[in-house]
Amino acid sequence: MGEMTQDDLREGLVRAMARAGVGEPSALHRLTGGATMESWRFTAGGEDYVLRRAPSLAFMEGRPFGHATEAAVIRAAHGAGVTAPEVVTVLEDSDGIGSGFVMRALPGTPDPKAILAMEQPDRILAEVARDLARIHSLGREDVPPEIPELDYRDGIENLRQQFEEAGGDRPMIALGLRWLMDHVPDRVESVLGHGDYRLGNILCEDSHLTGVLDWELAHFGDPHEDLAFGCMPVWRFARYDRPALGLGSLEDYFAVYEAESGRTVDPARFRFWSVYRTVWWALGCLRMADFWRRGEDRMLERVVISRRTSEQELDLLLLLEEDAPEAERNRAIDDPMEMNPALHGEAQMDEIVIAVSEWLSSIKHKLEGHDRFQLAVARNALGIVEREHRHFTIHDDRSAALKVLRGEMNLRTPGFLAECRRGVWSKLREDSPKYPSLQAALAQWPMEEEE
Template sequence: MGISADELSAGLARVCARAGLGALSSEPQRLTGGAVMESWLFRTSPPPTPSSEEEGAFVLRRAPSLAFMEGRAYGHATEAALIEAARAKGVTAPEVVAVLAEADGLGSGFVMRALPGTADPKVILACDDPDGLLTQAARDLARIHRLRPADVPEGVPVMDYRAAIADLKEQFMEAGGDRPIIALGLKWLEDNCPPEVEPVLNHGDYRMGNLLVEGSRLTGVLDWEIAHFGDRHEDLAFGCMAVWRFARYDRPALGLGSIEDYLTAYEAEAGVTVDPARFRFWTIYRTVWWALGCLKMAAQWRSGADRMLERVVISRRTSEQELDLLLLLEEDAPEMEKRRLVPDFSMADEVWGEANWGEIATAVSEWLATLKDRMEGHDRFQLAVARNALGIIAREERSIRTLAFQEAMAAEILSGQTTLKGKEVLATLRAYALVMIEADSPKYPSLTDAQARWPRNPPIEE
């Protein structure tokens, strides 16, 4: 549900009174980031137990609408109880002080005590001791994995691997079933699904962006909304995906260091040995998972469940995951196919006459840049998102995006009729991946790696 500033403040005042947090003393400030849930920072006066700068500071975590919570495995009350269970086991998680009630008028969510530090990957990845921070992250993940069903509230699901793959496939077909690289990933998952092991609690979203850090010290593990019981390798692999390294593509473990160091620190804390084959399976699974997660953001925007600008822009990040997925899967192709030149689907930049829609988008983006210094907080973040969206429009003017073969090729891949062993299949998929991401996300770090690996034929002449 949409909510006004007055409604938000009034609702928080009711929560604070009910939970004994003091009187609301500041207007709630929308925090940046958060692709799914909203986060609002607010303060109370007098603080309940003033002992540090963070006392009296709280964060409201809420869904953008009640409709947004439909179909989820559990609600915010269970998530809040899960966080408290993790804290009891020594996990560096925030303290939940109140769960929203219907009478609060704020929808679905809960309030946490604010912790010191930042979740901004750019700041964190520039810390003085990335190796030490990586060890701390491995430690906390091992502690999370010690939790068993008896330790957490009812309603936290246990993952059925085959059912999870089938669900991804259903999501893919509902989204049009016309992305060949995602189809390739789904078929690989079906063909390579490992046997199930004793489930442990998975955080489900353990990666840079959901870790709160002060200096080089881990101060909080955030965003527990998709926690579930499953294979520990899923959590380990997810944080090592290329997308969560941000600008540090060269440091594959959370953008902080090597996978070897991360797994060694984890094994020392958890007392287990990591299986490389399972690690690869879950890396590919989660890359498909996040590709579809990005893809369905547009459907959520269209439905009206969340009309946030960022939603539609994130949907265009699907191409990032397609690129990463192909980089993961292409090792299974024959050497001769790996050596083929990639056809260039891009078009010439020559333009004439009246401005095209790409140039208009560029002009609007340049004007929006002049407003940057007049904005702050979430509005400034949304301005950056808007300029990113306009950049996609401008770049798409110069690419052949809709390729006629997509739906047919995806169907052939899912059926097993087309594989990476086929002549020019890999080269065609590489070309598709490049033309998509060069329009959607030309600064994505994996792109530089792919361009170096995949030499191209001369571009198509108009």
């Protein structure tokens, strides 16, 4: 199904839209983005629609519910006043184009850069908080029975199993898992959570929220989980200085949410779910490479996202290092960069990679839509290869990770925090040197004086 042509999709949409009483689709084109699902925009009957579709049936395996259930959740949210899209039809086997559903297109852009540049981010933040409170108002009776509920300890155990399947050799992720096991909060009354509530999954126009998208991770659980996930540094994009979704302050975000929901935000629970979801996304990034290796989806973006694991390792360290003794926090670290010797003679790997990247840049103007997006991803991938060849790489350590998981080594262990800092700095220098958290970390970490 992943190799399905655009003509195949159009034929399947003809059947699906006829079932919804709408005319034949035209102007079908792939939208950019989407780490797991595909989105295709088209016109039918004089209106615009979006097809949300799995790139392969393998992507639906092991998921707690399918697209028909996701569509039902979106309809319930729409009915509760959430700015969710209107679902017009769910794909059937007879359509021949796999698993998915069609929504009426909403105005606005999902581009975080464009949203963060809008004139009134505080107004967007207030509307985001309002919608989240409305999502959390939905009960079991409002959605299909197969929507799962997250048991906190089961969730941590699932993350631990994912860690082992991914090699179990990342001490930073092990540190997060150990912390979660040691700090599980008491259960609270469950609410329906969106599961992926952040920039990238909302639409905005003229400083207003116009849509809430991507409901595939909806589940019942602690409301703090949704609150924390959208505030992770990775989803603030260029605005690390605005902790609430890159749009404003946590105080403003919580104030509107509390007024709309009638709940009080607990800082300790917010921190727990910040750690939980950072570990969750670190492991999610690692899994992207496995999807590619197994052939479930050979999209270039999968391998590049897998290298964003180091971003989450740094954010995890910044969340946890405040628990370390003052002496360890004040221990100086040295710059981990070790350059290869000066190059002579024939072109080396990093030079070849740079040359290919420069050529790709020269044809950027000839591409548009998803192809242009993929070209940018390709250049990011080449940048990772070039930097890894040029810099000394600190390899992951399964022995250290096991000691951390067993509680035999932690941030109180002399020198371990400094080692973690140096390790994540080294990885990010290769994977994502412009990641905003890195600049914030380097500004607060004590450094050894150069001789």
